[in-house]
Amino acid sequence: MTTPASPIAPADPSSLLRIAVMGAGAVGCYYGALLSRAGHPVTLIGREAHVQAVQQHGLRLQTAVLDVQVPMQASTEASAVQGANVVLFCVKSSDSEDAARQIRPLLAPGALVLTLQNGADNDERVRAVLDASTPVAAAVVYVATAMAGPGHVQHHGRGELVIAPSPRSEAVAAQFAAAGIPTQISDNVRGALWAKLVLNCAYNALSALAQQPYGPLVQVPGVTDVIADTVAECLAVAQADGVTIPGDIQAAVRGIAATMPGQYSSTAQDLARGKPSEIDHLNGYVVRRGAALGVPTPLNRALQVLVKLAEGRGGSGSAFGGG
Structure with a gap:
């Protein structure tokens, strides 16, 4: 039986991140859930069945030590990235350019786009589509997750991130770490x-x-x-x-x-x-x-x-x- 998740207040509420997850599959849902539990406003952007489940019941986060419902916002529309200062870009690699084109006119000035994707060149491909002033940083994801159904993500192991330097990477890494996401900044992200x-x-x-x-x-x-x-x-x-x-x-x-x-x-x-x-x-x-x-x-x-x-x-x- 799942229980409602109690928010974990960030150490510094003034540094709350406003997060949009573009492509809310297993990876985006897992990290979005951890960040939401830490008090950061999170919006998941994904397919209709998944979005409806999250809107009705919250996201079920199931790990070796947790089985909780995490309330958060969810939408099927790319417009939900508006107002976010961090976008977790989690679409399939083949969809990178199309998704980047969808969010380009909607991004807040200075919003950091973190590419949490398989493959070695997604950040370059996304950067080529977005406005030159938008910071894009690659994130290397080491996590075992799977969707067990609409609105239900299972975590099977690990969870650390390695991210590229950017004007916001230090602040983001600190908040991610406080949310239980081990995060390292690397000059050799390639x-x-x-x-x-x-x-x-x-x-x-x-x-x-x-x-x-x-x-x-x-x-x-x-x-x-x-x-x-x-x-x-x-x-x-x-x-x-x-x-x-x-x-x-x-x-x-x-x-x-x-x-x-x-x-x-x-x-x-x-x-x-x-x-x-x-x-x-x-x-x-x-x-x-x-x-x-x-x-x-x-x-x-x-x-x-x-x-x-x-x-x-x-x-x-x-x-x-x-x-």
Whole structure:
């Protein structure tokens, strides 16, 4: 049974953020719920069934330690970004330009647009569409979430963000941290985006094609070898592209299955629902950059094509119903 969520007042009420979540899927709903619980006014912008559920009952936030209804505003219209000083931009990568065009005339002066998306170039693509005076900062998202139905988000693990510097990044990071969202500002956000891209390329397509979560997936003979070869291609492209990937990427790849054993990739969730995936912006992005730089990427290309073929079959009837 869920309980109403009690707001957690920010340490400094005068620094409240007014937040709009453009593309309120699992990632946007999870972070929006945490920020709303911390007292920040949050408006979710998403599909009609999801919006109606939130308007009627609030957003159900289910984690390992919480199961609460979080009241917040919700709308199906892009116009709901008006008045926000922070926009969590969470649409699918293929929708980035269109969504940016929708919000461009509605943004408050100086509003920070944070791109919480898969892929390595969404911030550049959004920045190219928006007014030059609008700050856009990439955010690298490390979280395991899923929509269990309209108005119901489940959190399965992690939740930290790495964001690029901007005029508002310090203040935003402080408020996010106070809301329970570990947030780091990095001068090498491009490298951090690539680190996340490598993880996605390693696991997303395989999880999608097998319709298995990460833990069981890596127990299948040969899977870890395919992952290693996929990662090697990605790293070769990154090196040729002048990207410095921070940390121990090999350890990070190994750690995904251990830290998120029950998580299905976002690509697996898309295929299960019969929706187009973001594979063209994951393995497909590596293929395009590899072609431009003269680096062969046959395994990434094969994974991209196999997912595209699976998309053509439609949904598999798995238990990922909802928004």
